[in-house]
Amino acid sequence: GENVEQHPSTLSVQEGDSAVIKCTYSDSASNYFPWYKQELGKGPQLIIDIRSNVGEKKDQRIAVTLNKTAKHFSLHITETQPEDSAVYFCAASMRDNFNKFYFGSGTKLNVKP
């Protein structure tokens, strides 16, 4: 089955700096890659997603890039703010089993004011 690895496990940045979180996947059949943000005491919330027919997608300060050849995708947050502090999860799913999301182990992002 699919294996998703996520790095780093913790990331500390100064307010206003950029943060990058990287994920790799193993199965070339994966074609949908969502990113979730989980704040303390809450469930994961979808923040951005990308499909395999697109190389990059942007939504204000958040962007995701996908390299299908290398089988990796990354989350980029620019101009970080303290409210960006949370745990971020990447996931991958494939065309043949769209119900099954394979999640990374999470990155705890701390934005220092």
Add this chain to the structure above:
Amino acid sequence: ETGVTQTPRHLVMGMTNKKSLKCEQHLGHNAMYWYKQSAKKPLELMFVYNFKEQTENNSVPSRFSPECPNSSHLFLHLHTLQPEDSALYLCASSQEGVQPQHFGDGTRLSIL
């Protein structure tokens, strides 16, 4: 408001108790999921229901018993749990096709 509501938010139970977790989605989705979230581990998929039919059971012990009476409601019945079952249990829903899953805020379960 996430559109997926889970109750209770917290539950403490002994190993011999029987309890149920409830999930309700208000998004008109036709697939629902149970996940287990333990510290420093990836989210573990437990069960998947499509149009009320169970399509995935990820080798979950029989002490966890899901029930999906309709496409808006999902239950997880618990009995004779073990201390290692203490975790955050998350419910999610999605529309058919390759679509994002929307999560509830979870039930924090502690087994004494």
